Amino acid sequence: MDHLKRVTDEFTRQAQTFAVWAEKVDADVGTRFGSALGEAAHGRLIDVACGPGVVTAALAPNAASIIAFDATDEMLAKAKARCVKAGLRNVEFKSGDAEHLPFADAEFDGAVTRAALHHFADPQRAISEMFRVLRPGGVAIFADVTSSENADESRLHNAIERLRDPSHVRMLPASELDSYARQAGFRDLEAAAWDIDRELEEWFSIVSDPARVEPIRTIIHALAESGRSAGVGLSVKNGQVVFFHRWRFLKAVKPAEH
């Protein structure tokens, strides 16, 4: 199956459950993205793979304008409903593929993407597209969950993620994400990282597919009980399987002389 079709099928199904999670995953989303963007936060912005528009709606009040961009129409409908409810009038909603952004070179002051790079078939291409559409001096934010720098643990972690959500491609080790940004041409990289504890059944519930998760539950319990952490702290606590997602929040600048 075409990968983008897999993404849109999956996020059409997940639109409601994912929107609930997206709202609560980061209580500081507006200040976090806004202060990292700096002056660019007041300019023309794009939220790539915006999903239900939580980041879009947090940035819009201070921006001149913002494009909410996503491949899944149900997600764009959620983003639109959120922005309309908030009385935001400077948001435009556009459907398409992050690897082929339908925008001119140097159109934006800031470009952000959250929790989406791991769904892209070619993340380097999407990062390079964000570089292309930024003006010289423009700022990009890449926020996503990363995987272990240990290749075996990274492979195991991503295999588990892919079984739960077939539109998952690969959570990158932090060093690989940074190197993709540099290869695209970005400079002045600044990163922050933090862990968010996950509870297995809550994480399963987002994909809304009990038949799919039933065999994965068995595998994950066996891994946790045998001490395989998958680089995400997979373990059993009080009879419950727990793990964490390690987030990376990477700010990168398109050089002014570009």
Ligand SMILES: C[S@@+](CC[C@H](N)C(=O)[O-])C[C@H]1O[C@@H](n2cnc3c(N)ncnc32)[C@H](O)[C@@H]1O
């Ligand atoms: C996990 S959600 C994250 C949504 C949002 N950025 C957030 O943080 O709440 C991933 C989103 O990426 C979108 N997506 C995945 N691959 C895409 C692509 N190649 N082009 C555009 N959107 C894509 C999906 O439709 C989905 O809405």
